[in-house]
Every structure is written in C-alpha cells, then in structure tokens.
Amino acid sequence: MIKFYSINGELVPKEQASLGVTDLSIQRGYGLFDYFVVKKGQPLFFEDYLDRVERSAKWLHLELPITKEELREQILRLIRANGEQEAGIKVILTGGYAADGYSPERSNLIILEMPPPVYPKSKFEQGVKLMGYDYHRTFPSAKSINYIVGIYLLPQQQAAGAEDVLFHSNGEIYETTRANFFIVKQDDTIVTAGEGILHGITRKKLLEVAKHHYAIEERKPTLEELKTAKEAFITSSTRLLMPVVQVDDVTIGDGKPGSVTSHLLELMKAEVERYLSVN
Amino acid sequence: MIKFYSINGELVPKEQASLGVTDLSIQRGYGLFDYFVVKKGQPLFFEDYLDRVERSAKWLHLELPITKEELREQILRLIRANGEQEAGIKVILTGGYAADGYSPERSNLIILEMPPPVYPKSKFEQGVKLMGYDYHRTFPSAKSINYIVGIYLLPQQQAAGAEDVLFHSNGEIYETTRANFFIVKQDDTIVTAGEGILHGITRKKLLEVAKHHYAIEERKPTLEELKTAKEAFITSSTRLLMPVVQVDDVTIGDGKPGSVTSHLLELMKAEVERYLSVN
Numbered sequence: 001m002i003k004f005y006s007i008n009g010e011l012v013p014k015e016q017a018s019l020g021v022t023d024l025s026i027q028r029g030y031g032l033f034d035y036f037v038v039k040k041g042q043p044l045f046f047e048d049y050l051d052r053v054e055r056s057a058k059w060l061h062l063e064l065p066i067t068k069e070e071l072r073e074q075i076l077r078l079i080r081a082n083g084e085q086e087a088g089i090k091v092i093l094t095g096g097y098a099a100d101g102y103s104p105e106r107s108n109l110i111i112l113e114m115p116p117p118v119y120p121k122s123k124f125e126q127g128v129k130l131m132g133y134d135y136h137r138t139f140p141s142a143k144s145i146n147y148i149v150g151i152y153l154l155p156q157q158q159a160a161g162a163e164d165v166l167f168h169s170n171g172e173i174y175e176t177t178r179a180n181f182f183i184v185k186q187d188d189t190i191v192t193a194g195e196g197i198l199h200g201i202t203r204k205k206l207l208e209v210a211k212h213h214y215a216i217e218e219r220k221p222t223l224e225e226l227k228t229a230k231e232a233f234i235t236s237s238t239r240l241l242m243p244v245v246q247v248d249d250v251t252i253g254d255g256k257p258g259s260v261t262s263h264l265l266e267l268m269k270a271e272v273e274r275y276l277s278v279n
Numbered sequence: 280m281i282k283f284y285s286i287n288g289e290l291v292p293k294e295q296a297s298l299g300v301t302d303l304s305i306q307r308g309y310g311l312f313d314y315f316v317v318k319k320g321q322p323l324f325f326e327d328y329l330d331r332v333e334r335s336a337k338w339l340h341l342e343l344p345i346t347k348e349e350l351r352e353q354i355l356r357l358i359r360a361n362g363e364q365e366a367g368i369k370v371i372l373t374g375g376y377a378a379d380g381y382s383p384e385r386s387n388l389i390i391l392e393m394p395p396p397v398y399p400k401s402k403f404e405q406g407v408k409l410m411g412y413d414y415h416r417t418f419p420s421a422k423s424i425n426y427i428v429g430i431y432l433l434p435q436q437q438a439a440g441a442e443d444v445l446f447h448s449n450g451e452i453y454e455t456t457r458a459n460f461f462i463v464k465q466d467d468t469i470v471t472a473g474e475g476i477l478h479g480i481t482r483k484k485l486l487e488v489a490k491h492h493y494a495i496e497e498r499k500p501t502l503e504e505l506k507t508a509k510e511a512f513i514t515s516s517t518r519l520l521m522p523v524v525q526v527d528d529v530t531i532g533d534g535k536p537g538s539v540t541s542h543l544l545e546l547m548k549a550e551v552e553r554y555l556s557v558n
Binding site for chain 1: 284286294296297298299300301302303304305306307308309310312339340369371373374379380381382383389391393396414417418423424425426427428429430431433434
C-alpha cells in the first residue's frame with residue numbers, strides 16, 4: 001500500500017501532499033521530472049536516473065536543494081516507508097514559490113510513488129501503432145514537465161488507436177512524447193536519433209547491449225525509411241521495449257513484431273536481471 | 280491587504296491555498312491562465328478576459344467547471360473579500376488531478392489576487408530594450424501556462440538588460456514572451472502580427488482606438504524592417520503600452536520613444552477611463 005509521498009524531504013500522507021499555488025509549476029509550467037521503476041524493492045538503473053535529474057536541473061537553471069546523495073536517501077526512505085517491491089517513482093523539481101509569478105526561487109522537490117503501469121501482453125505480442133505529428137520538442141535534452149503538445153493531442157491519439165505520438169520535423173524522426181524510437185533496417189542495422197531528443201536511460205541501456213550484436217546508426221531515421229524498415233520499436237522506463245507495427249498509414253515490415261525486436265527485448269530483460277543481481 | 284485566494288469557488292487564506300501534487304500543472308505543466316488588472320475596484324475590460332478564458336479552455340480541451348457567469352461572480356467575490364481598489368487578478372485553470380499522471384480530469388480553478396506590478400517611470404520615458412530569440416510559441420493562441428522558453432532565457436535576458444524576449448522565426452517577428460509587439464513605419468503605419476500569436480486584450484483595444492488615427496497592417500513585421508522603423512512598442516495588461524527603443528543591437532528610430540507611441544498611450548489611457556466610467 002502506497003501511503004506516502006515525500007515533499008521537500010518530509011514523508012507526507014499522499015492525500016495531504018500539496019504545493020502552494022504560487023509554485024512556478026502551477027503558475028508557469030516550469031519544472032523538471034524523472035521517472036523510474038522499482039523492481040524487487042530496488043530502483044532500476046538508479047545512478048543513471050539520479051544523474052539525469054542533476055543534468056535536467058542544470059539545463060533548466062533549477063537548483064537541486066540537496067545533494068545527489070541526499071536525493072538517493074530520500075527516495076530510498078520513501079520506498080522503505082511504502083514497502084512496495086514493484087512500483088514507479090516520480091521525482092519532480094519545480095521552479096519554487098515565485099514572488100513575482102515568473103522568476104524561479106528555491107525549488108520544491110516532490111517524490112511520488114505509484115503502482116507500476118501494466119501494459120496488456122497483446123501490445124508486446126502484436127505491436128502498437130503510433131500517430132505522427134510534425135513537431136520538435138522545445139529543449140528536448142532536459143526532462144522538463146512541458147507536455148503541452150502530447151496532452152493536447154490525446155483525443156486525436158486515442159481516436160487513432162495510437163499508443164503514442166511520434167514527433168518528426170522536415171521528414172526526420174525524433175522521438176515519441178514519452179519514449180525513444182528506433183527502426184531496424186533490412187540489413188538489421190538499428191537506427192535511432194542521436195540528438196535533438198531526450199536521452200532515455202532505457203535507450204542508453206538498449207544501445208549498450210545491442211552493440212554487441214547489431215550495427216547501430218545514431219542519426220534521425222526519416223519518414224521515407226519507415227516504408228522500407230524491417231522493424232520498429234520504442235523504448236521507455238515502463239515498457240523497456242515495445243514493438244511498433246504501424247505509423248499513421250505506414251505498415252512497418254510485415255505488420256508484426258520482428259525477430260530483432262524480440263531478441264533485443266530478451267537482451268534487455270537479461271540486463272535488468274543482471275542489474276538487480278549485482279546491486 | 281490581500282488575504283484570500285479562491286480555490287474551486289472557496290475563499291481560502293492565501294498561505295493555505297494549495298493544490299495536491301497530482302494536479303496536471305505540477306505533473307505535466309498542463310493548464311491555462313489569464314491575467315487582468317483591477318482599477319478603482321473594477322476588473323478592466325472584464326468581458327474580454329472572461330471570453331478569452333473560455334477560448335483558451337476550449338483550445339486546450341479543458342473544461343471550465345462553472346459557467347462564465349459564475350466565474351465572473353467568483354472573481355468579484357474575491358475582489359470584494361480582499362477590498363483592494365488597485366490589483367492584478369490571475370485565473371488559472373489546470374488539467375486537474377490526473378489518476379494516470381497524464382490525462383486531464385476535472386479541472387482545478389484558482390483565482391489569485393496580487394498587487395499590480397509597478398514599472399519605473401523611466402521605462403515609459405526612455406523606452407526599453409528587447410532581446411531577440413529565434414522561436415515560435417507552441418499553440419500561441421491559447422494562453423497556456425507553458426513559459427519554459429521565457430523562464431529558461433531569464434538569466435540571458437537580465438544579463439542583456441532587456442525588458443523581455445522578442446520571438447522571431449524565419450526573419451518574422453511574432454510577439455514577446457508576455458506582450459504583443461508593434462512597429463511604426465516612417466509613414467506612421469502601425470504593423471503588428473495578426474496570427475501565430477496570443478491575441479492580447481490590450482492589443483485588441485489598441486487597434487480599436489488606433490484605427491481612427493493611423494493606418495494599420497496586421498502582418499508580421501520583419502527583423503529587416505526593424506532597422507528602418509520609426510518607432511516600436513509593446514502592449515500588455517500591466518503596461519498598457521511601453522516604448523521599445525532597442526532590439527538586440529538594432530536601435531529603433533532615434534533611440535527615443537516617438538510621438539506616435541506617446542499619442543497611442545494617451546489614447547489608451549483615455550480608453551481605460553472611458554471603460555471605467557461606463558462599467
């Protein structure tokens with residue numbers, strides 16, 4: 001039972017966890033977040049996520065009010081207090097209570113715990129569809145809380161039966177609203193954007209394990225390449241790796257999850273087990 | 280003394296006014312706002328602002344949980360409770376408490392009252408500088424709380440001694456982060472972007488009063504035109520009209536506020552008085 005959140009280092013019953021309305025997240029949508037899963041009581045790839053919180057904060061000129069080591073301790077204390085073995089953790093760092101409603105002040109730090117999302121098996125077995133959208137995220141390399149485009153498009157995405165929205169610009173594919181995107185070419189080369197994106201931790205781990213088995217090109221795949229791609233997939237903290245079989249009207253490969261995607265998912269599952277066994 | 284804010288229709292001592300941390304403004308920066316001034320106890324150009332809240336809500340697929348008439352009443356009740364004759368009012372409508380941390384639910388409605396900002400007289404007498412930035416706002420026509428670019432640029436803006444950041448893209452000028460932008464050509468024609476911007480209420484009033492005296496072109500002024508412009512100015516709810524004498528390294532006209540700008544400011548002040556006398 002998840003009973004607590006952490007607000008500026010204090011464990012608070014989650015129904016009472018709140019921020020004053022002058023916080024810059026509420027006033028101006030200014031803040032950052034990160035999200036990772038807890039497996040067998042352990043935050044998965046913990047160090048990488050803590051590092052990314054630091055990087056995002058630096059990028060957005062927000063000061064983390066505690067050290068990375070203290071952040072680690074606050075997160076572990078929350079996990080212990082709630083006692084869940086399997087969960088999701090979200091860290092939010094906001095612009096703080098802004099006297100003028102605009103300029104960042106001392107950040108508020110929120111740590112939330114929630115049940116891990118459960119995806120139907122069918123999405124992994126049959127693959128999912130994405131909806132394309134011509135857009136390139138503002139400051140993609142910082143994990144800001146700015147999701148205006150993705151949330152604005154939700155009704156359209158749901159009407160299209162799409163799992164997520166795929167951002168492309170000038171024919172080049174960047175990422176989805178909440179995941180990194182990959183194609184597998186006919187020669188099994190893996191292609192994924194190397195810049196202009198949020199550098200996902202799952203993306204990083206995927207590239208580390210994949211490079212021993214496949215050629216990798218870190219450059220933006222094009223919309224044109226989608227038509228001749230053998231496979232496609234997305235990576236994210238909650239999904240690890242999910243096959244993509246359609247983007248708008250374009251069917252990827254034979255419309256079924258492919259063998260490279262399956263192989264990579266197995267490699268990632270093994271990497272997760274390896275991490276949990278040594279940490 | 281401003282003692283109260285209004286949260287979902289309840290007057291709350293402002294120190295206690297808060298939102299639960301699962302609100303979509305905190306989680307994903309999703310919400311809208313509007314801001315107007317109170318003069319002699321009256322919200323200035325009230326109907327226009329109420330209409331814009333409705334339009335922004337529709338645009339962002341957020342449901343205003345009350346009618347426009349009830350919103351008007353809640354705002355007036357807050358103004359009466361605080362008893363200030365001169366103030367600023369901010370209305371914020373958020374995506375609500377999102378069970379999945381992503382999908383909008385029943386919106387939270389916050390009404391804040393604050394002292395009106397006071398600008399040094401020198402800014403009106405000497406004009407201000409703007410810092411240019413190559414960017415075009417996402418969904419500019421809805422007054423969303425998404426200010427990531429403007430706030431990110433604050434340190435640079437302050438270092439440049441600039442009053443605000445002027446967004447341009449492909450050589451065309453849109454607006455500043457918090458105001459509309461106008462140039463006055465050598466023949467006294469007023470030029471201001473007609474689309475791709477937030478349609479400011481002060482902009483609308485300015486165009487209404489200006490059209491009886493000057494030719495108006497509603498199209499984006501170009502960066503090139505800045506170099507030969509006679510005058511430039513910005514409009515916003517708090518400033519009415521403020522002269523701009525420099526954009527980056529480009530001096531506008533002779534570097535001093537011009538006669539057309541001064542004339543328009545007088546016309547706007549008269550328009551404000553007219554509104555207050557008949558409402």
